[in-house]
Amino acid sequence: MAEHPIAVRRAIEAVSHLVDPEPPWQDILRTARDMVGADSGTLIVFDARHNLLNLSSIGFSDACVADYQNHYYRCDVLERDSRLSPCGTWLDTATMYQRGQLQRTEFYTDFMVKHRMAQILSLVIESNAVMHAAIGFQRSTVDAKASGQLQSGGVARYFRTLRSQLVQREKALAIGWRSIESAFTDVGEAVLLISKDAMIDRMSTLAARYLDDGHGWHVRGGRLRHADGKMQALFESHCLAVARDGKACSLAAASGWGELFWIDISAAPDALNLIGGRMLLVRMRRKSAFAPLDVDRLESVFAITHAEAAVLAGLATGHSVEEVATLRNASVLTVRKQVASLLNKMECSRQSELVRLASLL
Incomplete structure (x- = not known):
C-alpha cells in the first residue's frame, strides 16, 4: 500500500465533517478507501445484542449488501472476535487467523x-453499552504488511484525526443532551435517549427516579421495559415505527390508582444521533387525577388573575363553588363572581368547559 499525499489530504478533509449533525459517510468511506488502496470500505454498527444497526458501504455491490444484511452479519468473524476490543483496535484477517482456520468459517x-474478498482490515471506532462500530476495508488480494502500514505515516495521522473527530462529536452530543435535559426537566418531563430497540444511551435525573419507583417502567439489560407484556410490545412497535418513518408516537400506561405515565416517542435531533444510527427521544410525564393543578401556570396560560386561577384549580380538582369558597375563606358570592369572570375571559359558556380546559394542562 503506497501512501499518496493527495489521497490522504482528501480523506482528512472529508473526515473533518464528522462533527456535522449528519456526517457525509459516503464521502468519508470513499476517500478513506482510496487512501488505503482497498477495493471497498464499510461502516458497520451493531447494537448491544449484536444485531446489525447500520451498514454504510462504498464499493459493495447490491448483492453483497443484501447478503450481509440478510444473513452474514450473524457470522461475521471480525465482529464476533472484537466485541470486547476497545476503540482504536485494528483487526486484520491476515494476521488474526491462520489461512486454514479462516477458510473453515461460513463467513x-x-x-x-463469493464477493472476492481475500483480506479485511477493520478499525474499532466505538465500543460501549449501546453499540459496537467499526470502519472496515476489503481487499481482493492479501497484503501481509497492510495493517502495519495503516498505523504509520500520513495514513496513521488520518485515523488519529478520525478518532479525534469522533471524540469531538461525542462532546457536542453531551452538550446538546444537557440542554435538552434541562429544558424538559424545567417543565416536569423526564427524557431518555434510546436506540430503536430501546437500549438506553442517556437519561435525565427525573427519568432515573421514575424508572426506580416500581410503577411499571424499568431498566433491564440496559433496555427500557414495562412490566406488562402487551404494553412492552406496543412500546417496541412504536419505537420501530418512529425509527422507520420519523413520525412521533404516543402511548399511556397506568402506574397506579388514578395515575398514568404519558409517553411521547420521537426521532432525536440529528446532533444526538450516534454513529450511523438514528436515535429516539422518549419523554415521560406522570399524570395523577389527584394532583393539584399549578395555579401559577393556570394564571399564565389563561391570562387570569391569581385568585381566579386558584378558583379554577379548585373546580378542576372536583370541588363545588361552595367548597372552593370554604377552602379559600371567601364568600360564595365572591367565588361566583370569579367564576363568571373566568367564563368571560376563557370564552366558555359552562363551568364544565372551564374544568375541561384546565385539565388540558
Whole structure:
C-alpha cells in the first residue's frame, strides 16, 4: 500500500465533517478507501445484542449488501472476535487467523469468497453499552504488511484525526443532551435517549427516579421495559415505527390508582444521533387525577388573575363553588363572581368547559 499525499489530504478533509449533525459517510468511506488502496470500505454498527444497526458501504455491490444484511452479519468473524476490543483496535484477517482456520468459517467460504474478498482490515471506532462500530476495508488480494502500514505515516495521522473527530462529536452530543435535559426537566418531563430497540444511551435525573419507583417502567439489560407484556410490545412497535418513518408516537400506561405515565416517542435531533444510527427521544410525564393543578401556570396560560386561577384549580380538582369558597375563606358570592369572570375571559359558556380546559394542562 503506497501512501499518496493527495489521497490522504482528501480523506482528512472529508473526515473533518464528522462533527456535522449528519456526517457525509459516503464521502468519508470513499476517500478513506482510496487512501488505503482497498477495493471497498464499510461502516458497520451493531447494537448491544449484536444485531446489525447500520451498514454504510462504498464499493459493495447490491448483492453483497443484501447478503450481509440478510444473513452474514450473524457470522461475521471480525465482529464476533472484537466485541470486547476497545476503540482504536485494528483487526486484520491476515494476521488474526491462520489461512486454514479462516477458510473453515461460513463467513469466509460463503461470503468473502463469493464477493472476492481475500483480506479485511477493520478499525474499532466505538465500543460501549449501546453499540459496537467499526470502519472496515476489503481487499481482493492479501497484503501481509497492510495493517502495519495503516498505523504509520500520513495514513496513521488520518485515523488519529478520525478518532479525534469522533471524540469531538461525542462532546457536542453531551452538550446538546444537557440542554435538552434541562429544558424538559424545567417543565416536569423526564427524557431518555434510546436506540430503536430501546437500549438506553442517556437519561435525565427525573427519568432515573421514575424508572426506580416500581410503577411499571424499568431498566433491564440496559433496555427500557414495562412490566406488562402487551404494553412492552406496543412500546417496541412504536419505537420501530418512529425509527422507520420519523413520525412521533404516543402511548399511556397506568402506574397506579388514578395515575398514568404519558409517553411521547420521537426521532432525536440529528446532533444526538450516534454513529450511523438514528436515535429516539422518549419523554415521560406522570399524570395523577389527584394532583393539584399549578395555579401559577393556570394564571399564565389563561391570562387570569391569581385568585381566579386558584378558583379554577379548585373546580378542576372536583370541588363545588361552595367548597372552593370554604377552602379559600371567601364568600360564595365572591367565588361566583370569579367564576363568571373566568367564563368571560376563557370564552366558555359552562363551568364544565372551564374544568375541561384546565385539565388540558
